[in-house]
Amino acid sequence: MIPYNTAVVLLGCALLGVAAGTVGTFALLRGRALVADAVGHAALPGVAVAALIVALVGGDPRALPPLLAGAAVAGLLGVLAVQALTRTTRIREDAAIAIVLSSFYALGAALLSWLQTLPGAAQAGLSKFILGQAAAMRAEDAMIAAGVAAVSLALVLAAFQRLRAVAFDADFARVMGLRTDRSDLLLLGLIVLVCVSGLQAVGLILVVALLVLPAATARLVTHRLPRMLAIAATAGGIAGATGAWLSALRPEVPTGAAVVLVAACFFTLALLLAPERGLLARLAMLTRRRLSADTEHFLRAAWEAQEAAGAGPGTAGDRWAPLGAVAGARGWSRGKAWRLAWWLGLRGLLARAEGHVHLTPRGATAARRAVRAHRAVEHHLLAAGATDIASADRLADLVEHGLPPEMAARLLPEPSALPASPHALGRRTR
């Protein structure tokens, strides 16, 4: 049975993750990820000043709302400073963000150290905002997280169309008379809201990761925006809850680090395994393409070796081609030619014996198709004057693969004819 306090913390962190995932999706699509980082770092001096003021007026310095209000004000000031810098000077946005983020953070760190020299408990537990400590969450803090999550979720879903229009093509939206500045302001407000409410659990350094990682994970997995929102929200929620739980089991691990590590695990998994954009899927596709190109090249080389051996142009005859001739024609090593021959043998396209290969009927059909496509492209390039005989072969090698038979038929209208290689023609005319 999970103790009540832990359950509260888990729920709070999960809701925070859901909010961060949905808001982060639009932050990512609108290119505002770094702005979120600036908001997080800029919040530190706000927290320190708020704690000081609360202590001065004699309030409870550990009460969350004033601290978060201070964080929100400072975070907004940071974003405004970034915008002012980019608008009025020649400093570009990335540099402006770096300047503001580090200056505000340094100010916060200095204020925090100074607070610690003061009598009283103004500084009590403020450093937990840097890396996050969900265990310090109380039930009412979890309620705040829940409220924030509900508000941001509702706003994102309501303004979904507008946010998408501005993220996709802000100029077009502006021409239509949509108030893009208002949509941007709404998005910025949501980013600040999520950053600030995540301060206690995740900490101000890592809160940007909670916005970016689930959204980036979802982007790898899907092309549909509604699905992306759902996946980002789920990934964020699970990361939040799991991270908080891990940090409850091992209190020496800061919650922020645990949450972000879980989110990073999701991202890594998506990066490797995503069905279309994943690295493994892309590697498999590349290998498949390369192998099919090599197969066509091998079959064609075997066919042409037979032609050269006297079978005459356009007819392969029933001869054995030496593997060395195939390797030589392609510029392959003997090892590579041997491996390909073995693979094609397995596929039943050719037979091997004593360093020679012999096309099976199926292999001969495939080889004929490959030769036909290659020569169709060669003749077409020559006829179009796009190349000379010397480079036609190499150019055709680049474009012939995946040339559908009907396209080859259009380039070479006569269906049964297999033309002689233009190189052979060239030799003859000379």
Add this chain to the structure above:
Amino acid sequence: MTPPAPLSVSHLTVAYGERPAVWDVTWAAPPGLTAIVGPNGAGKSTLLKAALGLVPALSGEVRFFGRPLEEARDRVGYLPQRASVDWDFPATALDVVCMARYPRMRWWGMMPRRHKEAARAALAQVGMEAFADRQIGKLSGGQQQRVFLARALAQDAELVLMDEPFAAVDAATEEAIVGVLRGLAAKGRHVVAVHHDLGTVPEYFSSVLLLNARVFAAGPVKEVFTTQNIGATYGARLALLEESRVGAEASGA
């Protein structure tokens, strides 16, 4: 009294940094189909963007149907250059076309069905209805251009400003765009398009503006689209081109 021109600019000057891109342009687009023609970097796209308020103008005045843009936004459509957006964006072709209907709905909530139907009809007009639910990143360049065209159509505007609608498109797309242009003209709508291909100007457009930072000539294609005016607009570069072509023909013969 004649109705005010769909688009008129007076003394419009736009500069990027030090270099003026559009220099004191005073011009009124006549009704119908108009091409803006000029060499690369002549400020053709800049003229459109400045008219739409997307780049700041140093000076000058822009009027749509005799009114400032703010009062005529619902009468003006826009087809930006295809390369101006990230086509990897998670959206379908229909999603993109639907964006043209946003000014007609509230800022919150779902898209009403009639707007979705209008967007579908616009897609059908450019021959893309079969691709409505296709992710835009998986469309060919020409298909993407047609999606953009459908979005401009879905705006249902009286005047559409097009920024290089024919840039790098396949034959099918070019045909679709020409069909749309003729359809718009037949309905009494107006188009102002930045155009690159000098050879097709007389076939596709009724009027032309020859622009190279300044206005070199403007008016009906039959009257002003002359070798002399084109040569003046393109300056020395075209003269060189002509000479080299003549030279090549002479040596080839």
